[in-house]
Amino acid sequence: MTINLIINNQPVSAPEGSTVLEAAKRAGIEIPTLCHHPDLTDIGACRMCVVSIDGARGLQTACTTPAREGMVVDTMSDEAVASRKFTLEMLLTDHPNDCMTCEANGQCELQDLVYDYGVSWPEHSGKRHHYEIDPDPNPFIFIDRNKCILCGRCIRACEEIQNRDVWNFAHRGFETKLVAGADQFLLDAGCESCGQCVTYCPVGALWDKMSIGKGRLSQVEKVRTTCSYCGVGCNFDLNVRNNEIVRVTAAADAPVNGLSLCVKGHYGYDYVHHPDRLTRPLVRAKWLDDATLQENLARGAWEAVSEAEKRNALLTWRRQHGGNGQSQFPNSQSQIPNPKSSISPETFIRTDWDTALDVVARKFTETKKQYGGDAFALMASAKCTNEENYIFNKFTRQMLATHSIDHCARL
Amino acid sequence: MTLGSGAMTNTIADIAEESQVIFIIGSNTTENHPVIGTKIRRAKRYRGAKLIVADPRRIDITRYADLHLQHRPGTDLALLNGLMHIILREGWEDEDYIRERTEGFEELKAVVSKYTPELTSQITGVPVEQIEEAARMLGENRPGALLYAMGITQHTTGVANVMACANLQMLLGNVGVPGGGVNPLRGQNNVQGACDMGGLPDVFPGYQKVTNADARAKFERAWGVKLPEYMGRTVTEMLNAAEAGEVKCLYIIGENPMTSEPDLNHTRHSLNKTEFIVVQDLFMSETAQFADVIFPAAASAEKEGTFTNTERRIQRVRKAVNPPGEAMPDDWIIIQIARRMLALGATTPDPDAPWAGWDYESVEDIEREINALTPIYAGVTWERLEAGEQLHWPVPSPEHPGTPILHTTKFSRGLGRFIANDHVPPAERPDDEYPLVLTTGRVLYHWHAGEMTHRAAGLEAVYPQALVEINPKDARKAGVEDGDRIKLSSRRGEIISTAQVTDRVEPGIVFTTFHFAEAAANFLTNPALDPTAKIPEFKVAAVRVEKVDAAD
Numbered sequence: 001m002t003i004n005l006i007i008n009n010q011p012v013s014a015p016e017g018s019t020v021l022e023a024a025k026r027a028g029i030e031i032p033t034l035c036h037h038p039d040l041t042d043i044g045a046c047r048m049c050v051v052s053i054d055g056a057r058g059l060q061t062a063c064t065t066p067a068r069e070g071m072v073v074d075t076m077s078d079e080a081v082a083s084r085k086f087t088l089e090m091l092l093t094d095h096p097n098d099c100m101t102c103e104a105n106g107q108c109e110l111q112d113l114v115y116d117y118g119v120s121w122p123e124h125s126g127k128r129h130h131y132e133i134d135p136d137p138n139p140f141i142f143i144d145r146n147k148c149i150l151c152g153r154c155i156r157a158c159e160e161i162q163n164r165d166v167w168n169f170a171h172r173g174f175e176t177k178l179v180a181g182a183d184q185f186l187l188d189a190g191c192e193s194c195g196q197c198v199t200y201c202p203v204g205a206l207w208d209k210m211s212i213g214k215g216r217l218s219q220v221e222k223v224r225t226t227c228s229y230c231g232v233g234c235n236f237d238l239n240v241r242n243n244e245i246v247r248v249t250a251a252a253d254a255p256v257n258g259l260s261l262c263v264k265g266h267y268g269y270d271y272v273h274h275p276d277r278l279t280r281p282l283v284r285a286k287w288l289d290d291a292t293l294q295e296n297l298a299r300g301a302w303e304a305v306s307e308a309e310k311r312n313a314l315l316t317w318r319r320q321h322g323g324n325g326q327s328q329f330p331n332s333q334s335q336i337p338n339p340k341s342s343i344s345p346e347t348f349i350r351t352d353w354d355t356a357l358d359v360v361a362r363k364f365t366e367t368k369k370q371y372g373g374d375a376f377a378l379m380a381s382a383k384c385t386n387e388e389n390y391i392f393n394k395f396t397r398q399m400l401a402t403h404s405i406d407h408c409a410r411l
Numbered sequence: 412m413t414l415g416s417g418a419m420t421n422t423i424a425d426i427a428e429e430s431q432v433i434f435i436i437g438s439n440t441t442e443n444h445p446v447i448g449t450k451i452r453r454a455k456r457y458r459g460a461k462l463i464v465a466d467p468r469r470i471d472i473t474r475y476a477d478l479h480l481q482h483r484p485g486t487d488l489a490l491l492n493g494l495m496h497i498i499l500r501e502g503w504e505d506e507d508y509i510r511e512r513t514e515g516f517e518e519l520k521a522v523v524s525k526y527t528p529e530l531t532s533q534i535t536g537v538p539v540e541q542i543e544e545a546a547r548m549l550g551e552n553r554p555g556a557l558l559y560a561m562g563i564t565q566h567t568t569g570v571a572n573v574m575a576c577a578n579l580q581m582l583l584g585n586v587g588v589p590g591g592g593v594n595p596l597r598g599q600n601n602v603q604g605a606c607d608m609g610g611l612p613d614v615f616p617g618y619q620k621v622t623n624a625d626a627r628a629k630f631e632r633a634w635g636v637k638l639p640e641y642m643g644r645t646v647t648e649m650l651n652a653a654e655a656g657e658v659k660c661l662y663i664i665g666e667n668p669m670t671s672e673p674d675l676n677h678t679r680h681s682l683n684k685t686e687f688i689v690v691q692d693l694f695m696s697e698t699a700q701f702a703d704v705i706f707p708a709a710a711s712a713e714k715e716g717t718f719t720n721t722e723r724r725i726q727r728v729r730k731a732v733n734p735p736g737e738a739m740p741d742d743w744i745i746i747q748i749a750r751r752m753l754a755l756g757a758t759t760p761d762p763d764a765p766w767a768g769w770d771y772e773s774v775e776d777i778e779r780e781i782n783a784l785t786p787i788y789a790g791v792t793w794e795r796l797e798a799g800e801q802l803h804w805p806v807p808s809p810e811h812p813g814t815p816i817l818h819t820t821k822f823s824r825g826l827g828r829f830i831a832n833d834h835v836p837p838a839e840r841p842d843d844e845y846p847l848v849l850t851t852g853r854v855l856y857h858w859h860a861g862e863m864t865h866r867a868a869g870l871e872a873v874y875p876q877a878l879v880e881i882n883p884k885d886a887r888k889a890g891v892e893d894g895d896r897i898k899l900s901s902r903r904g905e906i907i908s909t910a911q912v913t914d915r916v917e918p919g920i921v922f923t924t925f926h927f928a929e930a931a932a933n934f935l936t937n938p939a940l941d942p943t944a945k946i947p948e949f950k951v952a953a954v955r956v957e958k959v960d961a962a963d
Contacts (some may be wrong), residue, residue, distance in 0.1 A: 052721075225712065232721060234421070234501040255726070270867050278736075280707060280737050359704055377649035380667075386718065387716045388740070397615070397748050401637070403641070405611070406646045
């Protein structure tokens with residue numbers, strides 16, 4: 001069933017069950033909102049979407065009013081516009097005037113509406129909130145309740161999308177406050193750190209803590225990609241600034257997940273830039289020609305990796321970050337009795353690509369000629385792309401003449 | 412095997428939107444596939460779908476379930492047979508479906524007839540009423556989707572367990588319909604793609620068997636070389652062969668067997684015995700420390716390509732940043748080695764073979780070769796992916812829209828075959844010396860061997876150390892309190908870890924992860940393999956718990 005109504009003197013039709021807001025949207029008529037989000041149930045709390053409807057007493061919230069046959073709606077009546085301005089002014093009376101430094105600048109729905117409606121900062125000396133900024137020790141979700149407009153989108157996202165019911169409002173009136181659980185820290189209140197609440201926050205009250213100060217919307221480039229953790233295949237945007245991933249943002253048009261992400265996809269990206277990353281090919285000294293080795297070491301082109309450096313990189317870092325960092329690997333082949341700067345046959349040398357690739361190509365070729373394909377075993381990677389796995393499979397079978405390729409599918 | 416393909420038969424959206432009952436067995440969905448877990452929670456809360464979870468632990472999603480069947484580790488097969496017993500007793504099976512689409516029904520009946528609720532309860536530890544209730548929910552609500560993960564496969568009866576899942580779903584007529592299916596949730600981001608692309612010892616890309624003469628001839632023509640007629644080695648067999656000196660060279664890309672394999676002391680020994688090891692990785696992993704040559708590889712945010720998700724959907728991976736230092740994408744490295752080996756005469760492919768060469772200039776060039784040689788990816792062209800098309804394989808031609816649901820009219824192998832098996836206890840059972848059952852898995856905040864998540868500051872901060880879940884009863888017996896350092900030992904090794912006293916596990920069971928190298932569960936796990944799939948029994952090992960002094 002289709003319903004026909006008039007919005008701003010324009011005939012509009014919409015499926016039965018649509019709200020006035022949805023009907024208007026179908027006709028390309030924009031009605032301002034703050035607490036509304038298409039993924040969430042509507043609560044008509046923010047009063048931004050008020051419209052005049054012929055025959056109705058007072059203004060109606062478009063997001064909760066069902067569209068009815070023959071309805072005549074004016075979304076820009078003097079009364080509606082005045083009401084919105086008043087609502088915005090009221091919000092600003094208790095909102096920090098720090099758009100210049102706010103993370104949400106350029107993607108803040110409140111900022112946009114204040115701009116659209118030409119509202120200026122109200123002069124008043126009334127009561128203001130002075131909440132502690134970032135009071136929650138969790139590593140992912142930044143909270144600034146001073147910027148919270150009490151729209152409740154985070155509450156509904158946590159409840160309706162994530163089904164976790166962590167956020168809620170406590171107290172009444174001016175004292176109304178967004179709280180996690182029974183006014184607890186997020187992680188104590190059953191939070192899964194998915195960051196859905198940040199995604200749905202229309203202002204800068206909830207933000208990704210890892211991204212604070214790293215770049216605002218106009219300063220980043222967004223690159224759509226597929227998550228590198230589990231097999232669900234969530235898509236999201238890597239926000240890049242100066243060759244660094246500074247934030248992951250969910251994308252409404254992601255085919256599998258929409259705006260849903262989990263903690264690893266949302267906040268597990270910083271391994272990419274970790275100082276432990278390998279940056280040069282390493283070859284054990286015993287596989288290198290001795291004269292070439294000495295010469296390259298002497299002129300500083302190659303360098304020896306100390307045992308301590310090699311083994312401790314990860315463990316040191318983890319100890320700093322609270323892990324207990326006790327190694328269970330004291331006996332690897334690489335251990336050398338005298339860890340001084342002397343070079344043993346087992347020492348890793350930072351070489352160059354040409355040298356390292358030649359070492360491998362020569363060794364593989366000799367081994368194949370001497371022992372045949374069965375002397376090789378290859379482990380492909382469930383972390384690599386299809387194309388990489390394809391050519392690794394080709395390399396195994398065509399180049400080495402064996403089918404001994406496998407990966408961690410069973411692990 | 413019973414249906415013909417190793418992949419999710421249905422899509423995530425389809426399960427979230429259509430299933431009337433969702434049966435999760437052996438999957439800690441909300442921690443390991445969180446976004447699917449969320450969708451299931453929504454289906455339960457807002458759509459009224461029934462949710463049954465069978466798991467030995469009180470995992471998070473059990474809080475949302477209508478029914479939690481807390482069966483003992485290693486008794487999945489008995490539980491599934493027991494459910495089928497009741498379904499047949501009550502006449503809830505889909506007779507038309509069984510007649511038209513399946514074979515082997517009589518054999519199935521013969522086997523499951525033995526699994527009375529009483530016997531099933533005795534084996535699994537699940538009360539009779541709960542088994543009856545679960546069977547009723549499955550019988551009375553269609554379509555129903557079954558989801559499983561490593562909790563089903565990582566057993567010596569892994570293959571039989573998977574077949575029992577398929578049996579149950581065929582019995583109910585739940586395969587090949589929206590909202591149904593047998594749905595293995597694949598672990599790694601691209602484990603599905605690595606399998607699809609021939610990263611397995613028995614198949615070429617697209618599951619074309621290496622032992623099949625036609626398939627071999629096809630790839631011999633394409634690549635211009637003669638190919639071996641026999642299967643290659645699995646990871647576990649590779650390590651055994653390396654220990655025996657038969658494997659001289661190991662080439663490992665982005666894998667860390669030195670934490671992820673069962674019985675790590677054995678793995679260490681094998682790696683030490685291997686003459687030449689090449690590792691490509693982002694980090695100096697535990698495995699890389701055994702390498703002779705280590706190539707610095709690019710992360711997925713630093714390269715172009717595609718991943719295939721657990722529902723067979725092929726999606727783009729895009730380069731966002733440059734790799735650090737001299738690190739290079741894995742495909743570049745492989746190509747460079749191949750070109751040098753060609754120059755050294757390692758092999759001389761027929762120059763007329765259409766796909767013999769290694770002169771790729773872009774990822775798209777590789778994609779074209781995949782399209783040409785992999786029938787299920789024939790229509791997965793770079794152009795279509797770039798245009799944003801959503802393709803689930805099989806996509807047999809460039810015009811084909813893809814196949815979100817498998818087996819809608821017939822199974823890959825024709826008729827679906829019931830292959831019923833009897834319950835076999837796990838390879839290792841608790842005894843006086845090792846009285847507890849260790850089961851292993853993952854947690855929300857970490858991933859696999861932790862190469863990435865230990866280097867993600869926030870994740871590491873929330874979950875900084877290995878924990879062993881132990882029931883208060885067992886903890887009391889061992890004189891252990893929450894937060895105590897404990898020693899966990901099995902016949903193969905021991906680890907020092909920290910106790911988390913919790914009723915998430917039943918008495919007699921302890922749980923830990925393999926995320927932490929310093930307390931890797933796989934020093935303890937049993938390398939006993941499923942005879943067909945060669946998957947190790949990570950989910951059941953006998954262990955002992957002792958308190959240690961904090962100084963240890």
